[in-house]
Amino acid sequence: MSxxxxxxxxxxxxxxxxxxxxxxxxxxLFFMAVAMLYPFAIGPNPTLLAQTGGGVIWVAALLAxxxxxxxxxxxxxxxxxxxxxxxxxxxxEMVVAIRLLAHWLSFGPFLMLAAxxxxxxxxIDGETxxxxxxxxxxGTPGLAAIGVIIASVTVGLRSxxxxxxxxxxxxxxxxxxxxxxxxxxxGGEGGLALTAAISLALVxxxxxxxxxxxxxxxxx
Amino acid sequence: MHGFANPARFLRLANWxxxxxxxxxxxxxxxxxxxxxxxxxxxxxxxDSVKILFIHLPVAWLGMGGWTAIAIASLVELVWRHPxxxxxxxxxxxxxxxxxxxxxxTGSIWGRPTWGTWWVWDGRLxxxxxxxxxxxxxxxxSSALARxxxxxxxxxxxxxxxxxxxxxxxxxVVWWNSLHQPPSLTMGNSAIDPVYLYPLLTAVLGxxxxxxxxxxxxxxxxxxxxxxxxxxxxxxxxxxxxx
Numbered sequence: 001m002s003x004x005x006x007x008x009x010x011x012x013x014x015x016x017x018x019x020x021x022x023x024x025x026x027x028x029l030f031f032m033a034v035a036m037l038y039p040f041a042i043g044p045n046p047t048l049l050a051q052t053g054g055g056v057i058w059v060a061a062l063l064a065x066x067x068x069x070x071x072x073x074x075x076x077x078x079x080x081x082x083x084x085x086x087x088x089x090x091x092x093e094m095v096v097a098i099r100l101l102a103h104w105l106s107f108g109p110f111l112m113l114a115a116x117x118x119x120x121x122x123x124i125d126g127e128t129x130x131x132x133x134x135x136x137x138x139g140t141p142g143l144a145a146i147g148v149i150i151a152s153v154t155v156g157l158r159s160x161x162x163x164x165x166x167x168x169x170x171x172x173x174x175x176x177x178x179x180x181x182x183x184x185x186x187g188g189e190g191g192l193a194l195t196a197a198i199s200l201a202l203v204x205x206x207x208x209x210x211x212x213x214x215x216x217x218x219x220x
Numbered sequence: 221m222h223g224f225a226n227p228a229r230f231l232r233l234a235n236w237x238x239x240x241x242x243x244x245x246x247x248x249x250x251x252x253x254x255x256x257x258x259x260x261x262x263x264x265x266x267x268d269s270v271k272i273l274f275i276h277l278p279v280a281w282l283g284m285g286g287w288t289a290i291a292i293a294s295l296v297e298l299v300w301r302h303p304x305x306x307x308x309x310x311x312x313x314x315x316x317x318x319x320x321x322x323x324x325x326t327g328s329i330w331g332r333p334t335w336g337t338w339w340v341w342d343g344r345l346x347x348x349x350x351x352x353x354x355x356x357x358x359x360x361x362s363s364a365l366a367r368x369x370x371x372x373x374x375x376x377x378x379x380x381x382x383x384x385x386x387x388x389x390x391x392x393v394v395w396w397n398s399l400h401q402p403p404s405l406t407m408g409n410s411a412i413d414p415v416y417l418y419p420l421l422t423a424v425l426g427x428x429x430x431x432x433x434x435x436x437x438x439x440x441x442x443x444x445x446x447x448x449x450x451x452x453x454x455x456x457x458x459x460x461x462x463x
Contacts, residue, residue, distance in 0.1 A: 149378075153374050153375075153377055153378045156365075156368065156370045156371075156374070157364050157365070157368055159368070164357075167353070167360060168357040168378065171353040171354045171385075172381070172382070174393070175392035178392045194392075198392075209381050212298070212373075213374050219371060
């Protein structure tokens with residue numbers, strides 16, 4: 001157990017925003033930048049912004065979730081990190097599950113924080129922000145799980161990179177976006193529960209898909 | 221099943237099965253379409269445009285069936301490590317994507333006169349569009365893996381993850397917004413008049429035969445590519461030894 005705690009601490013030290021490598025700070029800044037960009041594109045009309053702002057935060061969150069994927073697993077797989085854990089008898093699935101937890105801890109809560117100033121930029125009111133925050137709490141674990149899955153299947157690829165990850169992430173994230181952003185419309189409250197359900201399913205799949213992909217990449 | 225793990229044996233089968241499927245597919249499809257176009261009366265509301273159904277429904281089924289094929293092949297590859305399974309999955313992806321695209325295209329052409337617009341953000345259209353993007357992602361991933369010599373089992377993992385997600389995507393998108401009529405053809409229950417139904421089922425058979433022929437052709441192409449590359453590598457090694 002202590003080995004897993006060490007692993008979690010080590011992963012967090014690499015991913016938390018503001019750590020030496022920068023962590024997820026850049027994706028969060030990107031998220032804010034998208035929120036800023038949107039009113040520029042459609043104009044500063046407050047009613048229009050208030051109606052659509054919640055959805056824009058969701059789209060920005062989804063796009064920002066793609067950015068950290070290229071360094072989520074690739075450098076560790078290349079350095080033989082997973083091989084060392086496998087030699088200690090700790091399965092890839094377990095290491096990937098810890099990685100998923102660290103990835104979410106360094107991304108989800110900070111994204112929810114960043115959504116507060118972003119909500120001011122896109123002009124949504126307090127009640128909408130509350131639903132957006134609950135939705136992000138329910139949905140970001142699922143986004144993180146999709147991220148881990150896609151990072152693991154693109155792990156050995158030199159070409160493609162971010163564009164390929166984006167193409168693979170977006171269709172899988174459609175249900176989260178629909179239910180998460182759909183919960184903002186009137187009568188859409190059930191969407192939050194469904195967002196959480198889909199998130200749970202994805203979190204359950206991710207360690208197994210990720211572990212299998214990392215083993216397959218090792219065997220070549 | 222493992223009898224066909226030997227590519228030479230598979231190729232012997234595929235060599236006569238491919239033209240058989242292709243020719244019978246063309247004959248059945250053309251026959252079914254002619255039958256449907258001439259015998260089916262115009263719809264009371266939609267007029268003659270209803271006849272695009274004879275293309276729209278088979279390609280929609282095969283567009284969805286293509287991912288089922290990918291999922292089965294991926295499972296076979298991951299569980300039994302069957303050497304042809306990854307080739308079959310890669311081979312099924314391209315026709316699957318083409319049929320999904322054809323489904324969107326024919327639906328769009330059909331939608332113009334009946335719904336008055338080329339595209340609506342309707343649930344069933346949109347889930348087919350998401351499926352098309354999944355296909356494109358799968359093709360990009362599996363060809364990148366093949367190009368860089370990575371394990372094809374990684375693509376199989378994505379194939380299975382996609383297969384788990386497709387029903388969720390479908391349900392979520394339908395919940396989101398639905399204008400499309402519910403499925404007219406479900407197992408054991410048909411809302412379609414027999415005068416449409418029989419040509420329609422024949423067209424499904426014809427398009428399925430064509431799908432099978434294309435999959436076999438692409439499998440043979442991929443195998444030939446692999447053989448050519450292996451031969452080049454062998455020659456290069458012989459040349460290097462000769463120096």
